[in-house]
Amino acid sequence: MIVTTTPAVEGRKITDYKGIVFGEVVSGVNFVKDFAAGLTNFFGGRSGSYEGELIEAREAALREMEKRAASLGANAIVGVDIDYEVLGQGGNMLMVTASGTAVVVE
Numbered sequence: 751m752i753v754t755t756t757p758a759v760e761g762r763k764i765t766d767y768k769g770i771v772f773g774e775v776v777s778g779v780n781f782v783k784d785f786a787a788g789l790t791n792f793f794g795g796r797s798g799s800y801e802g803e804l805i806e807a808r809e810a811a812l813r814e815m816e817k818r819a820a821s822l823g824a825n826a827i828v829g830v831d832i833d834y835e836v837l838g839q840g841g842n843m844l845m846v847t848a849s850g851t852a853v854v855v856e
Contacts, residue, residue: 751816751819751820751824751825751826751827752825752826752827752855753812753815753816753826753827753830753850754826754827754828754829754830755829755830755831756828756829757828757829758828759826759828759855762826762855762856763855763856764826764828764853764854764855765853765854765855765856766853766854767851767852767853768819768822768823768824768851768852768853768854769822769851769852770849770850770851770852771815771818771819771822771824771827771849771850771851771852772814772815772818772847772848772849773810773811773812773813773814773815773816773817773818773847773848773849774811774814774845774846774847774848775807775810775811775814775845775846775847776837776843776844776845777803777806777807777843777844777845777846778838778842778843778844803844804834804844804846807844807846808832808846808848810846811832811846811847811848812830812832812848814848815827815830815848815849815850818852819850819852822852823854824852824853824854825853825854825855826852826853826854826855827850827851827852827853828850828851828853829850829851830848830849830850831848831849831850832846832847832848833846833847833849834846835847
């Protein structure tokens with residue numbers, strides 16, 4: 751599966767548009783990660799626990815989107831966009847949404 755943020759795949763012709771596909775992941779951030787991130791905030795530096803959670807959520811959203819595109823018979827997704835939202839009381843939930851257009855390319 752070719753996945754790209756561009757509106758086309760260079761050197762390949764789009765022969766069929768299958769529709770817009772999405773992949774959504776809602777992930778909770780637990781107390782241990784919050785505590786570790788708080789220490790990082792206090793002492794400075796990057797929060798590896800939050801970065802890891804963000805990477806996992808993004809990759810899961812992309813996999814879900816690819817799975818949905820494949821079920822439509824697509825072999826590529828163009829115009830991919832990834833959005834991040836903080837949800838829940840206290841902002842302890844992370845939502846990652848990946849969207850794009852499922853297509854068939856030669």
